Amino acid sequence: MRSGRGSVLRVMAMFAMSGVMYAQPDRAPVVFSQTIHEGGGALQIDFAEGAIDLGRAAVVDRIQMAAHAVSVYYGRFPVAKARVLVIPSAGRHGVMQGTTWGAMSGFPAFLRLRVGQRTTADELKVDWVITHELTHTALASLPDDQHWFEEGLASYVEPIARVQAGELAAKSIWADMVSGMPNGEPVAGDRGLDHTHTWGRTYWGGALFCLSADVEIRRQTRNRYGLQDALRAIVAAGDTIDKEMPVESVLRVGDGATHTRVLEEMYVRWSQTAVPVELEALWQQLGVKPDGSLDDAAPESAIRRAITATSR
Numbered sequence: 001m002r003s004g005r006g007s008v009l010r011v012m013a014m015f016a017m018s019g020v021m022y023a024q025p026d027r028a029p030v031v032f033s034q035t036i037h038e039g040g041g042a043l044q045i046d047f048a049e050g051a052i053d054l055g056r057a058a059v060v061d062r063i064q065m066a067a068h069a070v071s072v073y074y075g076r077f078p079v080a081k082a083r084v085l086v087i088p089s090a091g092r093h094g095v096m097q098g099t100t101w102g103a104m105s106g107f108p109a110f111l112r113l114r115v116g117q118r119t120t121a122d123e124l125k126v127d128w129v130i131t132h133e134l135t136h137t138a139l140a141s142l143p144d145d146q147h148w149f150e151e152g153l154a155s156y157v158e159p160i161a162r163v164q165a166g167e168l169a170a171k172s173i174w175a176d177m178v179s180g181m182p183n184g185e186p187v188a189g190d191r192g193l194d195h196t197h198t199w200g201r202t203y204w205g206g207a208l209f210c211l212s213a214d215v216e217i218r219r220q221t222r223n224r225y226g227l228q229d230a231l232r233a234i235v236a237a238g239d240t241i242d243k244e245m246p247v248e249s250v251l252r253v254g255d256g257a258t259h260t261r262v263l264e265e266m267y268v269r270w271s272q273t274a275v276p277v278e279l280e281a282l283w284q285q286l287g288v289k290p291d292g293s294l295d296d297a298a299p300e301s302a303i304r305r306a307i308t309a310t311s312r
Contacts (some may be wrong), residue, residue: 026083026085026101026104026105026110026112028048028049028085028087029048029049030046030047030048030085031047031048031049032046032047032056033045033046033047034056034060036060036063036064036067038064038067038068038071038077039067039068039070039071039072039074039076039077040071040076040077040080041067041071041076041077041078041079041080041081041082042080042081042082043063043064043067043077043081043082043083043084044081044082044083044084044107045059045060045063045083045084045086046083046084046085046086047059047086047088048085048086048087048088049088050087050088050089050090050117051088051090051117052086052088052115052117052119053117053118053119054119054120054121054124056086058121058124059086059115059124062124062125062127062130063084063130065165065167066130066131066134067134068165069131069161069162069164069165069167070131070134070135070137070138070161072161072164072165072310073135073157073160073161073164073165073228073231074138074231074232074235075232075235076235077137078109078137078138078235078240078241079108079109079137079240079241079242080108081107081108081109082107082108082109082110082111082134082137083104083105083107083109083110083111084110084111084112084113085110085111085112085113086113086115087112087113087114087115088114088115088116088117089114089115089116089117090117091116091117091118092116092117092118092119093116093118093119093120093123094115094116094119094123094127095113095114095115095116095119095123095124095127095129095130096114096115096116097113097114097129098111098112098113098114098129098130098132098133099111099112099133100112100133100134100136100137100241101241102137102140102141102240102241102242102243102244103241103242108137108240108241108242109136109137109240109241109242111133111134111136111137113129113130113133128158128159128162131158131161131162132154132155132158133154135153135154135157135158135161136150136154136241137240137241138157138231138234138235138240138241139153139231139234139239139240139241139250140234140239140240140241140243140244140245140250141241141242141243141244141245142244142245142246142247142250143246143247145194145195145271146194146247146271147197147202148193148194148197148201148202148203148205148206148209149193149206149209149247150206151202151203151206152184152202152203152204152205152206152207152208152209152210153206153207153210153231155203155204155206155207156206156207156210156211156214157210157231159173159176160173160228160307160308163308164308164309164310170294170305170308171292171293171294172292173308174286174288174292174294174304175291175292176292177211177288178283178288178290178292179292180204180207181204181207181208181211181277181279182204182279183200183203183204184200184201184203184204184205184206184207184208184209185205185208185276185277185279186201186205186274186275186276190274191272191273191274192270192271192272192273192274192275193205193206193209193270193271194271194272195272196274208277209266209270210227212266212277212282213227213262213263213266214226214227214228214307215282215286215300215303216262216266217229217230217258217260217262218303218306218307219300219303220260220262221258221259221260223302223303223306225257225258225259225260226258226306226307227254228307229257229258230253230254230255230257230258230263231254232257233253233254233256233257234250234253234254237253239253247267248264248267251263251264251267252264284298285298285299285300286298286300286301286303286304287299287300287301287304288304
């Protein structure tokens with residue numbers, strides 16, 4: 001979950017309801033701290049009081065793996081410094097929740113994670129939350145109406161980054177997209193992504209925008225460029241989570257890197273009106289079958305393969 005600097009009170013209220021309450025999001029007694037390095041960035045990992053049965057080293061290793069995947073996708077870790085505060089949750093399982101802020105307490109990015117005390121090695125291995133949250137560091141803090149782009153982008157990039165880093169098989173994430181992307185389609189009464197703030201449209205609708213943009217960029221450039229090139233350019237320009245920027249400025253940087261206007265033109269339409277996607281036709285073109293199996297003889301299977309290929 002991404003939280004802009006203006007959203008602190010809202011997120012604090014959520015933590016109060018869950019039984020966790022601190023005066024500020026980044027305040028908690030720290031009993032152990034370790035700094036790791038990945039992709040040119042330094043991540044200070046702090047642990048609050050509480051037990052984790054697997055041990056802290058296992059959590060640190062999983063954070064490093066997630067940071068590596070993000071660094072592979074973006075070509076580097078997006079910010080020079082980040083702080084990760086791990087809050088153990090007694091008797092619980094899994095990485096239960098994460099929230100990311102920009103420019104907090106001297107760090108360009110600050111991430112707070114709630115990790116269950118009883119989390120198993122298998123639960124930690126398949127976790128997607130940490131990678132999702134670290135992906136947020138690569139995009140400027142946008143106005144609230146564009147929260148869908150922040151969350152949709154992280155939802156789209158997270159599994160692709162993990163494929164590129166060797167954590168996941170490409171087949172598995174396309175199967176997940178087949179089952180999940182319909183949740184992002186507009187329904188009756190939809191007024192565009194800037195004005196329809198439901199769960200489905202925020203996360204899956206944003207991810208559907210990213211997938212559609214990725215495919216369209218590759219179509220227009222004969223697969224020379226993709227969304228990944230646009231996003232790397234945004235990071236290279238310094239438009240990361242510690243900056244507050246209008247979405248139009250960010251998208252302009254991305255389009256400049258791909259020599260298209262795909263992001264800007266799609267944003268104009270998708271933000272203000274309901275734009276459905278013919279998903280069945282898209283899957284057929286990309287060679288993704290209903291069961292998630294892949295067809296390399298499909299007309300645009302090269303685009304599908306390029307999306308998950310480790311970038312140059």
